[in-house]
Amino acid sequence: MTGSRSRAAAVRATSALRVAAAMRVTTALRVTTAFLLATSLAACGSAAGPPGPAAGSTGGGGARDGRATELTVFAAASLADVAEQVSAVVEEQDPGVTVSISPAGSSDLVAQILAGAPADVLVTADETTMGRAVEAGAVEEPTVVALNHPVLVVPAGNPAGVTGLDDSLQDAVLVVCAPQVPCGAAAADLAGRAGVTLSPASEELSVTDVLGKVTSGQADAGIVYATDARRAGDAVETVPVAGADQVTNRYPAAVVTGTAAPAAAQAWISTFTGAEGRRILADAGFVLP
């Protein structure tokens, strides 16, 4: 009696479990289908919409006269803020143009463009990286739009008492960029001019990683760009290093070959090198070419 009742209960429980499992599978399938649909729609959308007049008119924006232009600017991460501000100026001057900024490390940007990413303008953080795009014929002749210098920064209050690229670094935790990264090349150049060999605790993969370790107090000192030091505000102090202003990182900008909007791309670069662009660059701590 008890046995059969418990068996019946077991059967009921099993079937209930099965139903629940089936429902879960159905939901999972539905979610998957929705996801697949959404992704394929998005893919179609981007495939159908390379930047240019056609994209503007199919994009459903206000302008239907075919004059609307969508401009995509691939900008080095350290220039992203500046590029946004320049784009605002461009959009104000020509309401038919919408600019979107895609910020990333310079190497990534070049790799993406070489792989056929739909960009109209490329701005990199150094000439070596831009050189790769030029060599591959992916961009037109570049123009240098801004310069940057490496600086030695310490956390607010300078807890380790760092006085420069000197013996004060002996017992301090120093963090720099790896030599493969543009800011690391600049740091190595700076050390070479000062005649010192740096022994960093870490060679970071990007300048933002170095800055993060200094602002968080992980590191006692770090070498970043003057613009990063400016951006960090009161969180860091800059320690003067002789010869730092002779080490320069040059930021070239170029129109991407075969862009659908060559005029707008050129106009964007012109705004960058013009009076408005120079004011924005100077505000951010860049040195003007």
Place this chain on the structure above:
Amino acid sequence: MTSATSRTGNLPRPVLVVAAAGVLVVAVPVLGLLLRVPWSRFPELVTSPASLAALVLSLRTSAAATLLCVLLGVPLALVLARSRLPGLRALRTVVLLPLVLPPVVSGIALLTTLGRTGVLGARLEAAGISVAFTTAAVVLAQTFVSLPFLVLSIEGAVRTAGTRYEAVAATLGARPATVLRRVTLPLLLPALGTGTALAFARSLGEFGATLTFAGSLQGVTRTLPLEIYLQREVDPDATVALAVVLLAVAAVMVLLTQGGSRRRSKGRR
């Protein structure tokens, strides 16, 4: 039933189609990577001093992290599966958090706790123990993100195994320690194998938390994933070659996780 339908487990066609799409999502990018491997330069690329240093460091730290995961994770899984402690659900949530956290968040958690200015880190620093920028920091980061994988594997096995054998052993007069050593742990061996391999594979792939917490210095903290990310700046060929090395080691580990639990037909691939 024809053999064709039994081979697909009598599943409805839509399920098979969606499953195939699922396989493609993962398989196509892996295939794409393999197609780009510069085989002629491969030996030279993966045996450069920087590559070897990164590979050796990765294997060493992953092994240490996996050992820590086993030592800490097995008791933890037993407690989660068997005990009736209050707040068990909250405990499990905390332990499983690293599974769902973005690696950089895991790194920030470690940094704000054990970094030089962190809650514990500052005290350790005062006592002359420095964790930041050391190989130990890498192992900590890997353990943090890998532990839940091991705990999940073991906990599931403990629950599935039930308590029958333990109960019998106890009625025969075995003490709890003997039951654990002679009955529970042997039953868990297959799951321990799976969990260990998973934890090792996850440690090997750890990137974000290591970068955020430990830093990146050749031979000290620059593991293989970090080296791959750095090589991307200068040598795409080296990036792909190292990526394949990591892929191969990870694939072997994942393959090992499928060994113990169930016998499967050979003709799957």
